[in-house]
Amino acid sequence: MPAALKQFTDTYLMWNEGYLIWISDILIALTSIGIVATLTYFKKWKWLWKEWLTSVDHKRIGIMYLIAALLMMFRGGADAMLLRTQLASPNSHFLTAEHYDQIFTTHGTIMILFMAMPMIFAMFNIVVPLQIGARDVAFPYLNAISFWLFFFGAMLFNISFVFGGSPDAGWVSYPPLTELGFDKGPGENFYLLSLQISGIGSIATGINFLATILKMRAPGMKLMRMPLFTWSVVAASIVIIFAFPALTIALALLMLDRIVGTHFFTMLHGGDPMMFVNLFWIWGHPEVYIVVLPAFGVFSEVVATFARKRIFGYTSMVASLLLISVISYFVWAHHFFTMGAGADVNTFFAVASMMVAIPTGVKVFNWLFTMFRGRISFELPMLWTLAFVPNFIIGGATGVMLAVAPADYQYHNSYFLIAHFHQVLIAGPVFGLIAGMYFWWPKMFGFKLDEKIGRIAFWLFNIGFYVCFMPQYALGFKGMQRRMYTYPAGMGWHTLNLISTIGAYIMGLGFLFIVVQIVYSIKYGERDLTGDPWNGRTLEWSLPSPAPHYNFAVIPTVTDRDMLWVMKQEGREGELRRINPDAIADIHMPKNSGRPFLMGLAFFVAGFGFVFNWYVLAVIGLVGVALTMILRAFEWDDEYHILAEEVREVEAALGRL
Amino acid sequence: MHKQSVKKWGALVTAVLAAALLSGCGPQYLVFHPVGPVGKQELNLIITSVILIAIVIVPTLAIFFFIIFRYRNTPGNKAKYSPEWSESKVLEVVWWSIPIIIVGILSVFTAKTTFALTRPPEQNVNPMTIEVTSLDWKWLFQYPGQGVATVNYCEIPTGVPVQFVLTSDAPMNSFWVPQLGGQEYTMPGMAMGLWLQADKPGQYYGHGANFTGRGFAHDDFTVIAASNSDFNKWVSQTKSSAPALTMADYNKLKKPSTMGTASYSSFPKGLFDNVIWSEGGRYMPGTMNMAGMASGNSTAMSNSTAKSGIANEASQSSSSNK
Numbered sequence: 001m002p003a004a005l006k007q008f009t010d011t012y013l014m015w016n017e018g019y020l021i022w023i024s025d026i027l028i029a030l031t032s033i034g035i036v037a038t039l040t041y042f043k044k045w046k047w048l049w050k051e052w053l054t055s056v057d058h059k060r061i062g063i064m065y066l067i068a069a070l071l072m073m074f075r076g077g078a079d080a081m082l083l084r085t086q087l088a089s090p091n092s093h094f095l096t097a098e099h100y101d102q103i104f105t106t107h108g109t110i111m112i113l114f115m116a117m118p119m120i121f122a123m124f125n126i127v128v129p130l131q132i133g134a135r136d137v138a139f140p141y142l143n144a145i146s147f148w149l150f151f152f153g154a155m156l157f158n159i160s161f162v163f164g165g166s167p168d169a170g171w172v173s174y175p176p177l178t179e180l181g182f183d184k185g186p187g188e189n190f191y192l193l194s195l196q197i198s199g200i201g202s203i204a205t206g207i208n209f210l211a212t213i214l215k216m217r218a219p220g221m222k223l224m225r226m227p228l229f230t231w232s233v234v235a236a237s238i239v240i241i242f243a244f245p246a247l248t249i250a251l252a253l254l255m256l257d258r259i260v261g262t263h264f265f266t267m268l269h270g271g272d273p274m275m276f277v278n279l280f281w282i283w284g285h286p287e288v289y290i291v292v293l294p295a296f297g298v299f300s301e302v303v304a305t306f307a308r309k310r311i312f313g314y315t316s317m318v319a320s321l322l323l324i325s326v327i328s329y330f331v332w333a334h335h336f337f338t339m340g341a342g343a344d345v346n347t348f349f350a351v352a353s354m355m356v357a358i359p360t361g362v363k364v365f366n367w368l369f370t371m372f373r374g375r376i377s378f379e380l381p382m383l384w385t386l387a388f389v390p391n392f393i394i395g396g397a398t399g400v401m402l403a404v405a406p407a408d409y410q411y412h413n414s415y416f417l418i419a420h421f422h423q424v425l426i427a428g429p430v431f432g433l434i435a436g437m438y439f440w441w442p443k444m445f446g447f448k449l450d451e452k453i454g455r456i457a458f459w460l461f462n463i464g465f466y467v468c469f470m471p472q473y474a475l476g477f478k479g480m481q482r483r484m485y486t487y488p489a490g491m492g493w494h495t496l497n498l499i500s501t502i503g504a505y506i507m508g509l510g511f512l513f514i515v516v517q518i519v520y521s522i523k524y525g526e527r528d529l530t531g532d533p534w535n536g537r538t539l540e541w542s543l544p545s546p547a548p549h550y551n552f553a554v555i556p557t558v559t560d561r562d563m564l565w566v567m568k569q570e571g572r573e574g575e576l577r578r579i580n581p582d583a584i585a586d587i588h589m590p591k592n593s594g595r596p597f598l599m600g601l602a603f604f605v606a607g608f609g610f611v612f613n614w615y616v617l618a619v620i621g622l623v624g625v626a627l628t629m630i631l632r633a634f635e636w637d638d639e640y641h642i643l644a645e646e647v648r649e650v651e652a653a654l655g656r657l
Numbered sequence: 658m659h660k661q662s663v664k665k666w667g668a669l670v671t672a673v674l675a676a677a678l679l680s681g682c683g684p685q686y687l688v689f690h691p692v693g694p695v696g697k698q699e700l701n702l703i704i705t706s707v708i709l710i711a712i713v714i715v716p717t718l719a720i721f722f723f724i725i726f727r728y729r730n731t732p733g734n735k736a737k738y739s740p741e742w743s744e745s746k747v748l749e750v751v752w753w754s755i756p757i758i759i760v761g762i763l764s765v766f767t768a769k770t771t772f773a774l775t776r777p778p779e780q781n782v783n784p785m786t787i788e789v790t791s792l793d794w795k796w797l798f799q800y801p802g803q804g805v806a807t808v809n810y811c812e813i814p815t816g817v818p819v820q821f822v823l824t825s826d827a828p829m830n831s832f833w834v835p836q837l838g839g840q841e842y843t844m845p846g847m848a849m850g851l852w853l854q855a856d857k858p859g860q861y862y863g864h865g866a867n868f869t870g871r872g873f874a875h876d877d878f879t880v881i882a883a884s885n886s887d888f889n890k891w892v893s894q895t896k897s898s899a900p901a902l903t904m905a906d907y908n909k910l911k912k913p914s915t916m917g918t919a920s921y922s923s924f925p926k927g928l929f930d931n932v933i934w935s936e937g938g939r940y941m942p943g944t945m946n947m948a949g950m951a952s953g954n955s956t957a958m959s960n961s962t963a964k965s966g967i968a969n970e971a972s973q974s975s976s977s978n979k
């Protein structure tokens with residue numbers, strides 16, 4: 001090989017690092033070829049562009065978020081399997097230290113930012129407009145931009161493993177380890193730029209959904225008549241709007257340090273790394289509530305539906321959601337009790353952190369008493385919800401243990417902490433969003449996911465969870481630190497680690513069964529012809545599955561919190577399901593646009609340029625971003641009307657006239 | 658199916674938990690086997706918190722399993738069904754207040770211990786100071802009182818409170834000796850204090866706890882606690898037989914690498930303070946009343962040596978950022 005080429009492959013493609021890189025390269029190549037070939041063979045390129053990539057329909061965007069989230073769960077999960085394989089035995093050489101460091105960083109970052117976030121946004125998009133009786137979100141075009149910024153941010157992050165090298169300083173990315181002095185490589189730049197790009201999208205989504213819920217509810221849906229999932233979106237959106245800017249700032253300043261040579265976070269020349277740590281967690285702690293609050297919303301819907309009973313203590317439920325979102329801003333320093341804060345500061349943050357347990361505990365009691373004197377049936381959404389309860393109770397308990405500052409001096413940075421946050425993150429967002437996925441899947445696609453395969457996946461994942469993470473609490477007490485790529489044999493850590501790895505494999509198998517279940521159900525899943533497969537309580541179940549493009553032919557007037565349920569009790573649900581043809585008017589809708597996609601692509605190009613300090617490329621990308629914005633400013637013709645006649649035809653075909 | 662699987666599942670959880678708890682007695686559970694007052698206070702607090710939390714979660718778990726068993730939707734289930742019953746002021750007051758009370762009690766214990774740990778664990782014994790510098794990937798210990806220095810191990814006398822003054826000449830790390838007590842970060846340009854004390858002679862495992870890059874997994878050290886006389890013997894032996902630590906040696910130590918242990922009979926004067934100063938301490942108002950640093954006063958770490966003066970001020974200046 002000529003020297004120049006060799007240098008290129010070593011520096012950028014890292015082919016000298018061994019088989020892990022080669023396998024990844026081959027898999028990526030095969031997948032890409034597969035996708036391109038399939039699209040070409042079935043002549044689906046145009047369909048892909050017209051129906052999906054340019055869509056501003058919240059339902060389609062929601063589905064794209066969901067697909068992306070599942071793919072990222074697969075990537076993050078594959079990372080987890082590699083990590084756990086490395087840790088299965090002491091002094092293992094399956095991964096090098098460098099690869100282990102990269103993989104735990106990409107695993108953590110992907111799971112939180114590119115799996116949990118799109119998963120909640122999938123739920124926001126799929127459910128909220130249907131639940132509040134709206135035809136789309138407040139800003140559909142912005143919604144598409146959010147999605148494409150997330151998507152291209154995620155792509156930028158993901159290619160780092162095979163092009164230039166992944167970040168390797170942990171998902172928290174603390175300086176000075178991440179400053180140029182210790183970390184020259186492009187990996188950290190990938191982290192900074194991809195999070196920055198997708199973060200802008202997240203802020204926009206928060207604004208979009210808060211506006212949607214505040215301004216676009218159906219007549220009669222007062223705030224206190226909103227379903228609890230919608231309330232949870234309100235709470236999460238508020239937290240997004242106030243928390244994400246802190247991340248934006250932290251990332252921007254660190255990027256300036258690395259690219260322009262400023263000294264915001266280097267101790268030399270008067271910077272202060274603690275500033276980054278504070279900014280990071282001012283976003284980072286609220287972030288975990290951002291992903292868990294919507295999960296709470298899902299559980300509230302599911303519990304009421306499958307216990308056939310009104311949600312208990314609705315007012316308390318709303319109050320506790322809002323209280324959690326407020327308290328979540330006053331606990332960030334519990335992530336660094338051991339960084340030299342005075343006893344007064346530590347005590348304040350310890351007590352504030354424990355206080356989060358109060359509204360959370362109240363929510364648990366209310367879920368329990370929703371089931372009390374109900375009639376519980378154990379379909380898939382409810383199974384995951386029920387599994388959440390004890391799991392989250394234990395995770396919450398260990399959370400309170402961690403909040404006790406002096407005890408945290410012993411837990412911090414140990415496997416006790418790893419076990420705790422996996423327990424709350426998996427029982428909360430992951431179980432919640434899987435429950436939500438099963439629950440609203442028929443609404444999205446018009447068929448149910450297979451119950452039998454789903455149960456196998458459920459048991460594997462749940463049993464695997466306990467086998468994987470319970471031993472890690474013990475490992476923490478045995479003094480094992482997090483982020484060690486290997487460990488010595490003499491500490492008594494190996495048996496527990498081996499058990500934990502077996503648990504991880506069982507969970508991985510559970511995930512594969514979910515994939516099988518989805519594939520199987522596309523063909524054989526029970527079709528949902530009624531639009532109301534679970535005997536639902538709220539507006540979305542009054543629509544056919546999948547809902548027509550415009551959602552509601554006529555916007556209903558809401559008179560109760562459990563609108564559909566109450567109508568059913570009174571035998572009047574027909575009023576929601578039978579449309580009076582004369583009430584149908586022209587419907588005003590936004591036009592599709594390819595620009596959000598192109599804007600995401602331009603951000604990607606700019607980001608890629610900055611990662612490698614290739615400024616020509618960066619400028620080309622930025623010009624692209626500016627152009628798409630300018631063109632949008634001069635676009636006058638961005639909406640259209642669906643004529644009443646067309647709507648009548650669609651509704652007639654659905655048998656709803 | 659449902660009833661059985663719920664039961665099976667409950668049994669599994671219990672079994673796993675029980676196994677985890679029971680195995681907690683072995684000596685390899687370092688946190689459960691503290692050998693000094695700091696670790697003991699922390700363990701007591703851990704136990705207190707577990708008990709308080711158990712008071713809430715054990716009944717809650719029991720109620721949970723009872724409810725999903727009792728109210729399942731099977732034909733002929735005679736349990737009461739009230740689909741519209743959704744409010745009860747009394748019940749809600751009950752479950753808002755229980756967690757409030759528990760959190761209140763736990764807060765009191767937490768605050769007490771948090772403040773207690775900023776003071777030397779033993780008031781009647783003259784404390785000693787060890788200056789700790791985390792490097793990539795090794796630990797340098799300097800004994801300002803004894804004039805010796807070590808790498809990757811440190812010897813301390815039993816029964817004597819030790820003020821570890823911590824800094825870093827590398828990325829942030831965290832100084833953790835589980836059996837002596839919880840950890841504290843080492844940060845470049847700052848000096849932070851951590852009181853620890855060993856009451857039993859022995860060798861205790863220590864490790865850097867905060868990720869520092871490639872060599873992090875091999876960043877361990879040992880704390881050797883010995884009786885006062887053994888400690889003094891060790892000091893004089895080190896003084897007489899070990900080589901001196903020169904500036905050149907230090908610069909070599911600073912380079913990223915891992916290594917075994919080493920001992921030095923002396924170290925360059927003012928090395929510790931100079932490292933803090935040059936790594937950014939000079940920009941931290943209050944961190945460095947450099948010259949003599951004899952301002953050992955003020956609140957959080959009263960009653961300590963002159964050195965902990967800086968520790969104290971550093972901790973305050975960093976906390977003022979929060």
Ligand code: HEM
Pocket residue numbers: 077080081083084104105107108109111112116169170171172418422425426429430468481482483484504507508
């Ligand atoms: C199959 C399930 C999972 C397994 C087996 C797993 C395993 C692991 C392992 C082995 C580590 C590295 C521990 C270390 O060396 O310090 C880790 C770190 C982490 N995981 Fe997971 N994980 C799983 C799911 C998740 C999920 C669902 C999330 C978030 C929603 C998540 C978030 C994180 C984070 C934030 C880190 C820390 C990364 C860092 O240290 O910077 N994990 N996980």
